[in-house]
Amino acid sequence: MPVSCTPTSTYGLVIGWGEAATKILISYGQRRSVARSRRRNARLTMAGDIMPPVLMYHSVAPQRRDPAPWTVSPKRFDQQMRWLSRRGRTGVSMRELLEARRNGSRRDLVGLTFDDGYADFAEYALPVLQRYGFTATVFVIAGRLGGYNTWVEGARKPLMTAGQLRQLAAGKIEIGSHGLHHVSLLSVTDADLSGEIEMSRRVLQEVSDQDVPGFCYPYGEHDGRVISAVQAAGYDYCCAVGYSEFTGRYALPRIDIVDSDSWPFLWAKGTHYWLRWEYRGPGSRFLVSASRLRAGL
Ligand SMILES: [Zn+2]
Numbered sequence: 001m002p003v004s005c006t007p008t009s010t011y012g013l014v015i016g017w018g019e020a021a022t023k024i025l026i027s028y029g030q031r032r033s034v035a036r037s038r039r040r041n042a043r044l045t046m047a048g049d050i051m052p053p054v055l056m057y058h059s060v061a062p063q064r065r066d067p068a069p070w071t072v073s074p075k076r077f078d079q080q081m082r083w084l085s086r087r088g089r090t091g092v093s094m095r096e097l098l099e100a101r102r103n104g105s106r107r108d109l110v111g112l113t114f115d116d117g118y119a120d121f122a123e124y125a126l127p128v129l130q131r132y133g134f135t136a137t138v139f140v141i142a143g144r145l146g147g148y149n150t151w152v153e154g155a156r157k158p159l160m161t162a163g164q165l166r167q168l169a170a171g172k173i174e175i176g177s178h179g180l181h182h183v184s185l186l187s188v189t190d191a192d193l194s195g196e197i198e199m200s201r202r203v204l205q206e207v208s209d210q211d212v213p214g215f216c217y218p219y220g221e222h223d224g225r226v227i228s229a230v231q232a233a234g235y236d237y238c239c240a241v242g243y244s245e246f247t248g249r250y251a252l253p254r255i256d257i258v259d260s261d262s263w264p265f266l267w268a269k270g271t272h273y274w275l276r277w278e279y280r281g282p283g284s285r286f287l288v289s290a291s292r293l294r295a296g297l
Contacts, residue, residue, distance in 0.1 A: 051247075052097050053273055054111035054239065056254035059118040059157060060125040068154055069258045074124040076259050081132050083263045084110060091134035093174035094214050094252075098237055112136035113239060113254060115178060115216060116149060119158040122168060135172040139216035139239070140165060142200035143180035145207070151182045162207045169208035176214035176239075177201050184219055185226045193226065198233045213237065222251055 058070040060077045072080075084091060091112040092100070100109055112129070114121055117140035129136055138160075141147075146161040160168075169175050179185070179196040180203075188196065197215065204212045213236035217226065220241030227250045230238050240251040247253055255269050 051253065052101055052109075052111055053270075054094065054097070054113055054252060054254040055091075056239075056241065056256050057112070057114045057125070058116055059120055060114075060128075061118075061120040061157075062124075063259060068152075069260070070256075072257065072259045072261075074128065076261070077125060078128045078131075079263070080257065080261065080266060081128050081134060083266055085132045085134075091129065091132070091136060093135045093137040093172070094176065094237060094239065095137065095174045096135060111254075113176075113216070114138045116182070117141055117145075117160045117165070117178065118149070119160045119164060121160065122164055126168070126171075126173070135174070137174040137176050137214060138168060139176040139178035139214070140204060141178045141180065141182045142203040142207075144182065165204075165207055166209070169210050174214070175204055175208045175210065175212060176216055177204055177212055177235075178216045179218050182218045184221050185217060185229075186221050186223055193229050194233075197226075197229050197235075201233055201235070214239065217241075217251075222246060227251065 057072060057077075059068070060072050060074055063071065063073045081091060088108055089110050090108055092109050094111050094113060097109050097111040112134060114125065114136060117138055121138055125136070141159065144159050145165065147159050148156045149159065150156070165175060177197075177200040180200045181196065183196065185193055185196060201212050201215070215230050215233075215235045215237075216239040222238070222240055222244070224246070227238070227246055230250060235250075237252060238250045239254055240247070241254055241256065243253050244251055255273060257266075261269070
């Protein structure tokens with residue numbers, strides 16, 4: 001399934017490729033490895049279901065203002081959303097995606113997430129989302145509302161204010177927490193960890209006047225201690241970036257989207273997702289191992 005991006009029509013190609021690969025692999029006597037691959041994939045999924053596909057964005061703004069690769073131009077963003085829409089996919093917030101998954105109706109949904117809470121979201125991303133009837137989750141840094149992205153080198157970009165956050169929350173945009181200050185949670189003290197995770201949730205719930213069920217790890221970094229803290233704070237889910245031994249509801253992997261991602265790249269990323277998380281056929285163990293090697297994991 002498409003990166004949820006992988007269009008239904010591409011399944012035939014993917015499956016065709018898979019069948020060719022299967023013939024080769026069968027010649028190596030694959031029965032045992034197939035069984036192992038199924039067990040391995042089962043371990044990678046969220047209890048009883050496949051991983052929900054989630055795209056990760058940061059800033060959407062005209063490129064001439066910011067050459068950072070994680071800034072997607074409004075034109076490219078529109079192309080990407082149109083591509084999803086034309087393939088029958090609907091971009092939704094994490095809250096909606098996980099709710100639909102619980103109800104067994106997630107088939108054509110793609111999670112859309114925006115990290116850091118850049119002020120440009122309302123100006124450039126929201127109109128495009130509304131054009132296609134999509135929603136999204138914005139992970140906001142609670143202690144930096146109205147501030148700047150001083151944790152990265154390069155162009156300074158303004159972050160949304162409390163007022164802008166409130167307006168988004170009053171629409172269909174889900175607000176999630178990205179911590180208090182955007183620091184790595186692996187090296188903070190227990191007291192600071194609690195502040196980053198619990199306090200940020202309280203602040204955002206108060207500002208948005210809504211529940212804040214989701215957390216997103218700054219830099220995607222997490223370990224067992226961090227996951228215990230987010231669970232204790234009452235979060236329902238957490239977003240990470242790549243695969244880890246903790247992959248699951250509290251460390252959901254996401255697909256990083258950049259400005260150069262025209263539709264063939266989206267297709268390729270969607271196919272990679274599908275092969276890695278959803279494909280259960282012969283040779284899947286080989287494919288998962290290969291994807292881990294490519295990712296340097
Ligand atoms: Zn971030």
